[in-house]
Amino acid sequence: MALPAHNMFLRGLYLLLIIGMFIFMSIVIRGYWAQSPDSLDATQGISETDAYYQYQVDGLEQQIEKAEKSVKSAVGLANRPSANIAAKQFLLDLNQSVDGQMAAFWRALFEDDILFNSDAIRNSRVVFQIYDNYDHTSNTVSVFLGFEIIKVLKSVNHHYIQLPEQAMLPRKSVLYSWQNAEQLPFALVYELDYEVFQLDKDFNTISQKAFLNVKRGAGYE
Amino acid sequence: MNELWYYLVEQSQFYSLADSLEQMSIDVYDWTLVFAILFLTVELLDEGISRRLNGGRVLETLSSLFTQIPFYFTEVIVFSIAVYSYFTIHEYIPWKMPDSSATFLLVLVMADFVYYVEHFCMHKVRLFWVAHSVHHSSRVFNTATAFRFSLFDPIISATFHLPLLLLGFNPIYIFAAEILIQAYQFWIHNEMVGKLGPIEWFFNTPSHHRVHHGSDSEYIDKNFGGILIIWDRLFGTFAKEEKLPKYGLTVELPSKNPITVQFFEFGNLFKDLRQAQGFKQRIGYVFRSPGWKPVTNNVFNKCDKDIPGD
Numbered sequence: 001m002a003l004p005a006h007n008m009f010l011r012g013l014y015l016l017l018i019i020g021m022f023i024f025m026s027i028v029i030r031g032y033w034a035q036s037p038d039s040l041d042a043t044q045g046i047s048e049t050d051a052y053y054q055y056q057v058d059g060l061e062q063q064i065e066k067a068e069k070s071v072k073s074a075v076g077l078a079n080r081p082s083a084n085i086a087a088k089q090f091l092l093d094l095n096q097s098v099d100g101q102m103a104a105f106w107r108a109l110f111e112d113d114i115l116f117n118s119d120a121i122r123n124s125r126v127v128f129q130i131y132d133n134y135d136h137t138s139n140t141v142s143v144f145l146g147f148e149i150i151k152v153l154k155s156v157n158h159h160y161i162q163l164p165e166q167a168m169l170p171r172k173s174v175l176y177s178w179q180n181a182e183q184l185p186f187a188l189v190y191e192l193d194y195e196v197f198q199l200d201k202d203f204n205t206i207s208q209k210a211f212l213n214v215k216r217g218a219g220y221e
Numbered sequence: 222m223n224e225l226w227y228y229l230v231e232q233s234q235f236y237s238l239a240d241s242l243e244q245m246s247i248d249v250y251d252w253t254l255v256f257a258i259l260f261l262t263v264e265l266l267d268e269g270i271s272r273r274l275n276g277g278r279v280l281e282t283l284s285s286l287f288t289q290i291p292f293y294f295t296e297v298i299v300f301s302i303a304v305y306s307y308f309t310i311h312e313y314i315p316w317k318m319p320d321s322s323a324t325f326l327l328v329l330v331m332a333d334f335v336y337y338v339e340h341f342c343m344h345k346v347r348l349f350w351v352a353h354s355v356h357h358s359s360r361v362f363n364t365a366t367a368f369r370f371s372l373f374d375p376i377i378s379a380t381f382h383l384p385l386l387l388l389g390f391n392p393i394y395i396f397a398a399e400i401l402i403q404a405y406q407f408w409i410h411n412e413m414v415g416k417l418g419p420i421e422w423f424f425n426t427p428s429h430h431r432v433h434h435g436s437d438s439e440y441i442d443k444n445f446g447g448i449l450i451i452w453d454r455l456f457g458t459f460a461k462e463e464k465l466p467k468y469g470l471t472v473e474l475p476s477k478n479p480i481t482v483q484f485f486e487f488g489n490l491f492k493d494l495r496q497a498q499g500f501k502q503r504i505g506y507v508f509r510s511p512g513w514k515p516v517t518n519n520v521f522n523k524c525d526k527d528i529p530g531d
Binding site: 002003004005006007010011013014015017018020021024025028029032033 | 241242244245248249252253256259260263264266267270271273322408411412413414415465
């Protein structure tokens with residue numbers, strides 16, 4: 001069985017293109033596969049920096065297990081590492097549409113070239129959203145949106161927040177937890193509670209974890 | 222507090238495997254189209270240099286590419302309806318398969334089998350063949366042939382994948398598998414790649430698919446597989462490429478006009494239906510094999526003189 005006569009160079013090029021296509025497609029598929037939450041490759045195809053955040057964001061179960069062993073009464077708390085955050089400050093009015101305001105805050109964050117493009121940021125795909133200074137009278141709260149920094153950011157327009165190393169209560173959403181605080185096993189401090197968002201390459205949210213400050217005292221140790 | 226925001230956060234915060242599969246399959250398909258254009262460019266250059274390219278082959282190639290226009294319109298409409306319908310039906314199915322990578326691999330293999338069955342039916346049922354014959358009507362076999370579709374093809378495909386949905390699989394898994402299987406087809410429509418050794422045992426290859434497009438008697442209705450060729454080997458529809466096939470239908474189309482290409486077999490079916498005597502014969506013409514004729518006492522009427530390509 002003979003194929004029609006071909007130009008040798010073009011046939012070789014064609015075969016290379018096919019091989020290239022399969023290699024390229026396997027890279028594309030592997031890229032998604034590595035992100036897959038149940039994939040065996042989920043921890044293999046990621047960089048050292050990502051591994052750090054993998055540990056930070058997704059390693060909660062192990063941390064909770066450690067907390068259970070070391071502090072009997074602190075079941076459900078997670079030890080959080082310290083982190084230096086450079087952030088933009090916004091005021092969230094809880095009487096207004098929260099989602100509309102949040103969308104505007106995030107837009108402002110990503111339009112902030114000084115912060116977003118700085119080499120001081122550890123990982124631009126991990127965003128910290130910190131809630132502080134809740135005002136009961138006006139029903140507002142300060143929201144700091146930013147990134148963890150590994151060196152000083154040369155800007156006077158941003159806020160710097162040091163998140164201390166401490167045990168915190170992991171949940172999904174800070175505001176939701178605040179609203180349903182009576183269902184939580186610990187009393188809340190309502191200060192420096194924060195959410196960690198992990199984003200994909202297109203800046204879509206992959207995961208969101210909230211960490212809540214709880215009052216030290218009875219029931220806490 | 223805005224309850225909607227919480228709802229959106231709750232819905233969107235968790236990255237799911239289904240989202241990933243949806244995006245991955247679309248990415249793969251888009252990139253496949255880019256590579257397909259490169260393949261076709263090289264093929265046409267090669268034909269030009271080898272002095273095989275002539276006006277007829279150029280027209281046939283263009284005709285194949287033009288079928289994408291009506292196909293694309295129905296694809297968008299049918300796919301939109303299918304997505305809505307599949308998700309609606311999925312809601313009512315009490316048994317649901319777990320979301321995992323293993324489930325997707327299972328869906329991919331099952332969808333490949335569905336592709337085989339669908340493809341088999343497209344060749345064996347006249348109603349489907351009038352649509353699918355568009356894909357087979359080209360006398361030229363190059364990457365452009367992979368683009369040659371009937372505008373009715375999307376309807377057939379959406380229908381045949383319903384059993385997977387009824388088994389409780391996530392609709393996104395089914396669509397993603399369909400897209401990947403469809404993307405695979407672009408590299409097997411060519412005369413540039415010869416036989417590929419052991420790969421030919423398990424996978425559909427350019428050699429196997431050339432046979433499928435052949436109008437030679439030994440190649441008709443062979444090699445229906447999508448990604449895997451094992452289905453044909455299992456069910457006895459496999460044929461090895463022993464000689465370069467003669468492509469196209471057994472009866473050549475009178476024109477390369479894209480409208481003729483789209484509707485030629487519909488005209489033939491319409492003629493048969495007009496001359497049919499009674500309901501039973503009409504049903505026979507629509508649902509039996511292409512080339513089927515009613516049995517009469519006259520033995521000379523029993524021959525299948527109009528068997529379409531394959």
